[in-house]
Amino acid sequence: MDTDYAPEGTPADRRRQKVRDSILAAAERVFAREGESGLSIRRLADEIDYSPSAIYKYFGSKEELLEELKDAFFKRLLIQVDRVSAALTTFDERARTCVTTYVETAIERPHHYAAAFSSVAAEDDPAERVPVSWEDFIQSRKGRAFKILVDMVEEGQANGTFDASLSPVVAAKSVWAASHGLALLLIHIPKFAGMQPCGGNLSREAFVAFHADIIMRGLSAPGRLSAPLERMEQSND
Amino acid sequence: MDTDYAPEGTPADRRRQKVRDSILAAAERVFAREGESGLSIRRLADEIDYSPSAIYKYFGSKEELLEELKDAFFKRLLIQVDRVSAALTTFDERARTCVTTYVETAIERPHHYAAAFSSVAAEDDPAERVPVSWEDFIQSRKGRAFKILVDMVEEGQANGTFDASLSPVVAAKSVWAASHGLALLLIHIPKFAGMQPCGGNLSREAFVAFHADIIMRGLSAPGRLSAPLERMEQSND
DNA sequence: ATATCTTGTGAACACTGTTCACTTTGTGAA
DNA sequence: TTCACAAAGTGAACAGTGTTCACAAGATAT
Numbered sequence: 001m002d003t004d005y006a007p008e009g010t011p012a013d014r015r016r017q018k019v020r021d022s023i024l025a026a027a028e029r030v031f032a033r034e035g036e037s038g039l040s041i042r043r044l045a046d047e048i049d050y051s052p053s054a055i056y057k058y059f060g061s062k063e064e065l066l067e068e069l070k071d072a073f074f075k076r077l078l079i080q081v082d083r084v085s086a087a088l089t090t091f092d093e094r095a096r097t098c099v100t101t102y103v104e105t106a107i108e109r110p111h112h113y114a115a116a117f118s119s120v121a122a123e124d125d126p127a128e129r130v131p132v133s134w135e136d137f138i139q140s141r142k143g144r145a146f147k148i149l150v151d152m153v154e155e156g157q158a159n160g161t162f163d164a165s166l167s168p169v170v171a172a173k174s175v176w177a178a179s180h181g182l183a184l185l186l187i188h189i190p191k192f193a194g195m196q197p198c199g200g201n202l203s204r205e206a207f208v209a210f211h212a213d214i215i216m217r218g219l220s221a222p223g224r225l226s227a228p229l230e231r232m233e234q235s236n237d
Numbered sequence: 238m239d240t241d242y243a244p245e246g247t248p249a250d251r252r253r254q255k256v257r258d259s260i261l262a263a264a265e266r267v268f269a270r271e272g273e274s275g276l277s278i279r280r281l282a283d284e285i286d287y288s289p290s291a292i293y294k295y296f297g298s299k300e301e302l303l304e305e306l307k308d309a310f311f312k313r314l315l316i317q318v319d320r321v322s323a324a325l326t327t328f329d330e331r332a333r334t335c336v337t338t339y340v341e342t343a344i345e346r347p348h349h350y351a352a353a354f355s356s357v358a359a360e361d362d363p364a365e366r367v368p369v370s371w372e373d374f375i376q377s378r379k380g381r382a383f384k385i386l387v388d389m390v391e392e393g394q395a396n397g398t399f400d401a402s403l404s405p406v407v408a409a410k411s412v413w414a415a416s417h418g419l420a421l422l423l424i425h426i427p428k429f430a431g432m433q434p435c436g437g438n439l440s441r442e443a444f445v446a447f448h449a450d451i452i453m454r455g456l457s458a459p460g461r462l463s464a465p466l467e468r469m470e471q472s473n474d
Numbered sequence: 475a476t477a478t479c480t481t482g483t484g485a486a487c488a489c490t491g492t493t494c495a496c497t498t499t500g501t502g503a504a
Numbered sequence: 505t506t507c508a509c510a511a512a513g514t515g516a517a518c519a520g521t522g523t524t525c526a527c528a529a530g531a532t533a534t
Contacts, residue, residue: 012480012531019481035357041522051483053524062522110357117425118355120272120347134434169433170444174419174451181418182411188354196406197371207407214411218455249500249511256512278491288514290493299491481530490521499512504505 020058022048024068031069035111039066066115073112074141080105081148091159092216095152099179099212102145104205106183114187117180149175153219162219171219178215182208257295259285261305268306272348276303303352310349311378317342318385328396329453335389336416336449339382341442343420351424354417386412390456399456408456415452419445 009017026047030039041062045052059065084101088094106113137143149172156162162171185192186204193207202210246254263284267276278299282289296302321338325331343350374380386409393399399408422429423441430444439447 010532016481040520042520052522053484054482056523057481114355114357117421118351120351120424121427123427132428132432134432137432138434167433170439170447171451173422173429173444174448177419177422177448178415178452179418180422181416181420182414183418184354184421185410185414185417187357190358190360191369192410195369195371195374196404197375202407207410210407211411211414214408214455215415215451216455217457218451218453220454247501252500253512277489279489289491290515291513293492294512475534477532477534479530479532481528483526483528485525485527487524488522491519493518494516495514496516497512497514499510501510502508504507 016058019048019050023055023058023065027065028069028072031066031111032109036066036115070112070116071141073109074116074145077102077105077113078141078145078148081145085148085152091156091161095156095161095216096209096212098148098152099175099215100205100208102179103183103186103208103211107186110187113183117184146172146176156219160221161216163221166219174218175215178211178218182211253295256285256287260287260292260295260302264302265306265309268303268348269346273303273352307349307353308378310346311353311382314339314342314350315378315382315385318382322385322389328393328398332389332393332398332453333446333449335385336412336452337442337445339416340420340423340445340448344423347424350420354421383409383413393456397458398453400458403456411455412452415448415455419448 023044026044027039030044030047039062041055042052045055055065059068081098081101085094085098088097138147150168153162153166153168153171153175157164157166157168186208189195193204194201196202260281263281264276267281267284276299278292279289282292292302296305318335318338322331322335325334375384387405390399390403390405390408390412394401394403394405423445426432430441431438433439
């Protein structure tokens with residue numbers, strides 16, 4: 001029975017939520033710094049002064065707990081990209097910022113982003129055999145993030161910036177793949193952007209911007225090559 | 238004295254090498270199918286009828302053993318890309334094949350490729366503070382693979398296909414990031430290529446080819462947009 | 475106050491990578 | 505051949521890991 005006169009469930013419920021949150025907070029703290037290898041149930045229990053088995057009263061498994069961390073991170077990533085790109089006026093700026101914000105936010109929490117894409121799907125997994133329906137995908141967190149890209153491509157096609165003959169969804173996948181790759185390379189090789197012969201050097205931000213430009217050029221309509229590439233070529237040190 | 242690459246060292250040496258190879262072979266077999274989570278020293282020992290501790294007479298650690306697997310895979314990847322792209326005559330074909338072969342070879346052994354890029358570099362790692370010198374990088378396996386891309390970009394610039402104002406190294410990084418991202422997305426989401434609304438569907442190969450085209454377009458010289466994009470748009474089912 | 479459901483616990487299970495004292499085996503020299 | 509020394513191989517143990525479970529303490533509802 002639910003005699004909930006309180007703003008949020010019964011006192012017991014709120015108490016429970018508090019403990020749950022403290023577990024998540026501790027997990028987030030450790031995971032952000034040391035990743036999955038540093039996050040053990042026993043250490044987590046130590047940190048919040050509970051016994052290891054107590055955690056299983058709040059989370060079914062370590063996997064489940066991690067899933068919640070990653071989901072929260074992706075929610076943040078989604079909001080960030082949405083917010084930043086919505087604030088800009090010109091389409092070119094908005095499109096580029098879509099990519100740069102995605103990458104910058106991703107590498108802000110390298111362990112989160114890498115872990116979100118660490119599992120290798122087995123091709124004989126029965127769950128993998130059933131084709132994911134588009135409707136289901138677009139409902140998920142990653143799906144909604146992807147939708148932003150599709151909309152962006154469609155807008156670019158409508159205003160003549162992008163090649164109208166491209167399938168928006170396919171083009172968006174390409175953009176995602178390119179952004180994803182840069183994020184993960186920067187996470188795996190932090191010096192990736194700066195590494196260069198001849199003493200030439202590019203800051204990380206400059207390289208991300210460059211990459212975004214290259215991506216946009218790849219989608220651009222024939223005979224409509226914007227030339228903003230040069231502006232970041234001279235940022236050496 | 239060591240008889241260098243002689244067909245046989247001492248009999249003991251060859252015996253040792255045989256056992257070492259059998260360990261590596263068993264490790265490869267298990268790792269290719271189940272990845273790092275399925276590969277335990279004890280299981281490996283079982284598989285080759287040795288005790289777990291025996292393995293440490295041949296490899297310093299599990300990490301070291303894995304490193305050898307990954308290195309062998311990257312060697313294969315390197316050879317594959319080199320061989321396939323060298324066999325083609327026109328530059329356009331060669332450049333595209335560079336990317337497609339990289340991606341296809343990578344996802345052929347998803348666990349190997351993913352594991353090779355799974356570690357998250359800590360920004361406070363002292364080894365990370367020292368900037369990797371270009372000379373050292375180009376000597377490593379990844380470096381040599383990267384060099385192929387740089388050469389490819391330079392060739393494209395020389396023959397007028399690519400924008401000559403781009404730094405070859407920076408452009409190559411962009412190409413690598415884009416290819417890397419596609420490979421990992423396909424590994425993580427096998428249905429990635431086919432997922433689409435409106436019943437439209439692209440085979441994995443077709444999508445990889447499309448992505449390669451987009452990348453090439455991103456680097457292409459102003460006013461020189463090749464239009465090979467359309468040919469793969471109609472491969473639905 | 476009693477019965478019930480929730481929280482929390484410590485011990486245990488089945489794993490993991492790794493080390494180490496130990497025995498067995500192979501090899502090169504006297 | 506015999507002896508000695510190094511290499512190969514072993515089982516037990518250490519310090520971890522995620523997870524389960526019987527059980528005790530606490531809060532809640534009747």
